[in-house]
Amino acid sequence: xxxxxxxxxxxxxxxxxxxxxxxxxxxxxxxxxxxxxxxxxxxxxxxxxxxxxxxxxxxxxxxxxxxxxxxxxxxxxxxxxxxxxxxxxxxxxxxxxxxxxxxxxxxxxxxxxxxxxxxxxxxxxxxxxxxxxxxxxxxxxxxxxxxxxxxxxxxxxxxxxxxxxxxxxxxxxxxxxxxxxxxxxxxxxxxxxxxxxxxxxxxxxxxxxxxxxxxxxxxxxxxxxxxxxxxxxxxxxxxxxxxxxxxxxxxxxxxxxxxxxxxxxxxxxxxxxxxxxxxxxxxxxxxxxxxxxxxxxxxxxxxxxxxxxxxxxxxxxxxxxxxxxxxxxxxxxxxxxxxxxxxxxxxxxxxxxxxxxxxxxxxx
Amino acid sequence: xxxxxxxxxxxxxxxxxxxxxxxxxxxxxxxxxxxxxxxxxxxxxxxxxxxxxxxxxxxxxxxxxxxxxxxxxxxxxxxxxxxxxxxxxxxxxxxxxxxxxxxxxxxxxxxxxxxxxxxxxxxxxxxxxxxxxxxxxxxxxxxxxxxxxxxxxxxxxxxxxxxxxxxxxxxxxxxxxxxxxxxxxxxxxxxxxxxxxxxxxxxxxxxxxxxxxxxxxxxxxxxxxxxxxxxxxxxxxxxxxxxxxxxxxxxxxxxxxxxxxxxxxxxxxxxxxxxxxxxxxxxxxxxxxxxxxxxxx
Numbered sequence: 001x002x003x004x005x006x007x008x009x010x011x012x013x014x015x016x017x018x019x020x021x022x023x024x025x026x027x028x029x030x031x032x033x034x035x036x037x038x039x040x041x042x043x044x045x046x047x048x049x050x051x052x053x054x055x056x057x058x059x060x061x062x063x064x065x066x067x068x069x070x071x072x073x074x075x076x077x078x079x080x081x082x083x084x085x086x087x088x089x090x091x092x093x094x095x096x097x098x099x100x101x102x103x104x105x106x107x108x109x110x111x112x113x114x115x116x117x118x119x120x121x122x123x124x125x126x127x128x129x130x131x132x133x134x135x136x137x138x139x140x141x142x143x144x145x146x147x148x149x150x151x152x153x154x155x156x157x158x159x160x161x162x163x164x165x166x167x168x169x170x171x172x173x174x175x176x177x178x179x180x181x182x183x184x185x186x187x188x189x190x191x192x193x194x195x196x197x198x199x200x201x202x203x204x205x206x207x208x209x210x211x212x213x214x215x216x217x218x219x220x221x222x223x224x225x226x227x228x229x230x231x232x233x234x235x236x237x238x239x240x241x242x243x244x245x246x247x248x249x250x251x252x253x254x255x256x257x258x259x260x261x262x263x264x265x266x267x268x269x270x271x272x273x274x275x276x277x278x279x280x281x282x283x284x285x286x287x288x289x290x291x292x293x294x295x296x297x298x299x300x301x302x303x304x305x306x307x308x309x310x311x312x313x314x315x316x317x318x319x320x321x322x323x324x325x326x327x328x329x330x331x332x333x334x335x336x337x338x339x340x341x342x343x344x345x346x347x348x349x350x351x352x353x354x355x356x357x358x359x360x361x362x363x364x
Numbered sequence: 365x366x367x368x369x370x371x372x373x374x375x376x377x378x379x380x381x382x383x384x385x386x387x388x389x390x391x392x393x394x395x396x397x398x399x400x401x402x403x404x405x406x407x408x409x410x411x412x413x414x415x416x417x418x419x420x421x422x423x424x425x426x427x428x429x430x431x432x433x434x435x436x437x438x439x440x441x442x443x444x445x446x447x448x449x450x451x452x453x454x455x456x457x458x459x460x461x462x463x464x465x466x467x468x469x470x471x472x473x474x475x476x477x478x479x480x481x482x483x484x485x486x487x488x489x490x491x492x493x494x495x496x497x498x499x500x501x502x503x504x505x506x507x508x509x510x511x512x513x514x515x516x517x518x519x520x521x522x523x524x525x526x527x528x529x530x531x532x533x534x535x536x537x538x539x540x541x542x543x544x545x546x547x548x549x550x551x552x553x554x555x556x557x558x559x560x561x562x563x564x565x566x567x568x569x570x571x572x573x574x575x576x577x578x579x580x581x582x583x584x585x586x587x588x589x590x591x592x593x594x595x596x597x598x599x600x601x602x603x604x605x606x607x608x609x610x611x612x613x614x615x616x617x618x619x620x621x622x623x624x625x626x627x628x629x630x631x632x633x634x635x636x637x638x639x640x641x642x643x644x645x646x647x648x649x650x651x652x653x654x655x656x657x658x659x660x661x
Contacts, residue, residue: 055455101642104649108399108454112594113645116638119587127629250583254462261459307474314466321460322448 021168029167033239036174038275040181042259044228050266052221053201058114059256061121062226064248065091066233074141091230099219125245137244140237185268264327273328282309371620377503379612380510386592386604388561394534395554399458404586405468410434410563411570415481415577431563438559473579481577506568591641597654611637
């Protein structure tokens with residue numbers, strides 16, 4: 001695509017995104033907010049797993065740190081923007097704390113060890129009732145900046161006869177955060193740091209030989225990825241209004257992995273696309289289950305909406321890995337641009353999958 | 365003291381079941397370097413088949429059917445589904461099995477629905493009294509079967525041709541292939557065996573005193589297999605046995621002494637194995653008996 005064409009498409013998308021709350025009802029806004037939170041988390045995970053090659057199943061844990069961190073800090077009376085920044089910092093610090101263990105482990109051992117973190121985190125969330133509210137969860141203070149509250153009132157706001165309540169206002173916050181997260185991650189990936197991380201993924205030894213400080217970069221990417229998860233947690237907490245430990249389990253970690261695989265490992269845009277697909281599919285299917293004839297209604301036997309969504313994306317993971325390792329990112333851009341070809345090849349995940357280890361090689 | 369012995373005995377018998385589960389997980393990893401996240405669902409499939417058909421077919425036949433079907437499904441996953449990506453890195457392989465797990469677990473949970481499925485085993489809910497220490501009859505049966513299966517497996521691994529082939533393929537795949545060992549067959553055999561182990565473990569895992577066969581069994585079983593296999597060392601069968609026993613004992617003791625461990629929170633028993641796993645990994649990054657990863661440049 002030529003540059004003006006891309007610019008035109010981008011501008012149209014921007015205008016549509018800004019105007020969307022005018023015509024979307026509560027259901028769609030809520031779904032979109034979950035998708036935005038998921039997108040931020042998925043971008044963080046794709047930096048860790050896709051770009052740096054560190055398999056992690058602990059993402060739900062860091063999301064929980066962000067969500068509970070925000071709820072606790074805001075609940076303790078901190079101004080909410082500070083609480084949000086603090087929560088992101090907390091999640092990043094948790095990632096940095098885990099990185100010595102992570103630095104020692106490689107590949108699949110890391111993935112399995114990180115699984116332990118999710119179970120431990122949930123255990124703490126159930127038991128530290130003073131901070132987390134235990135099993136029943138706790139309410140989350142609504143966001144407000146300099147007296148502008150992200151709720152229905154204070155100040156009341158009506159745009160073109162559409163009352164702007166909490167969800168409409170959060171839409172813009174979410175949009176801004178996703179844009180920021182996308183831009184920052186893309187810059188990381190295309191920079192010197194990103195190339196160092198890619199080196200880490202392809203061969204730690206080779207990267208160390210060229211002068212990449214393996215330990216430091218591993219710690220750094222864990223920290224950044226966890227901070228992303230923390231930000232996703234904050235947005236998720238705001239969208240839910242109330243958080244319970246059950247949401248932050250093994251299944252959430254899997255969902256995040258599914259998002260970045262379907263999107264195409266290592267691609268930032270792909271992660272966003274995958275996040276939107278995986279997080280929006282279940283609510284949309286159940287919203288329209290009455291008019292979708294192939295879905296069973298609650299109480300009937302047959303495949304219900306939630307199950308259909310899981311079957312769909314379980315199948316999608318297998319299909320993507322088996323037949324299109326580049327994921328959505330590859331499908332969205334069938335003809336790679338020539339100018340940035342070296343980066344884009346990595347982005348599509350070819351780099352990761354095409355150079356498969358030789359049979360009998362060191363990784364087998 | 366009596367409480368202690370009761371926990372010890374129950375922990376050991378639970379450990380035997382966990383060891384069976386971990387063994388199936390490790391055999392596949394050893395032979396094919398695949399971390400099998402679908403293992404929990406395979407176990408659920410095994411338990412589900414027994415629960416669904418023991419009334420019409422009788423218990424023994426249902427167990428046999430379950431073993432055959434579960435092994436076949438496992439082999440299908442290992443040989444047919446993973447065929448296209450068999451040379452990919454371990455992370456990719458693991459995530460493909462995760463996709464299989466999502467499919468299997470969703471479909472089985474849907475089929476179980478709100479039914480109350482039990483294994484229908486002949487031991488029922490009877491409890492034996494061994495010198496004042498109480499233990500469920502199913503747990504004794506589990507321990508006997510587990511010890512039998514493990515001994516048979518270890519003997520086969522040591523002395524039969526297929527056992528030697530499996531060890532050779534695990535040690536040096538390329539060399540083994542050059543010497544005429546068919547890696548595809550070894551892999552298929554490992555997956556078949558894992559399926560059979562999953563079915564047997566599924567039977568005891570869901571029998572009394574467990575609450576029965578529900579959709580969450582798969583996740584709970586995977587939750588026991590992972591710390592057991594990892595702390596023992598993913599590619600070591602000895603490690604799987606030790607890890608399984610350790611996980612069973614840790615979980616039982618942490619649950620049994622939860623009043624004394626109240627400061628660690630309620631339900632600590634279910635996460636205690638993970639704490640042990642993380643501590644072991646801090647000291648030994650490839651588990652207690654795991655082979656060190658050699659990096660060649």
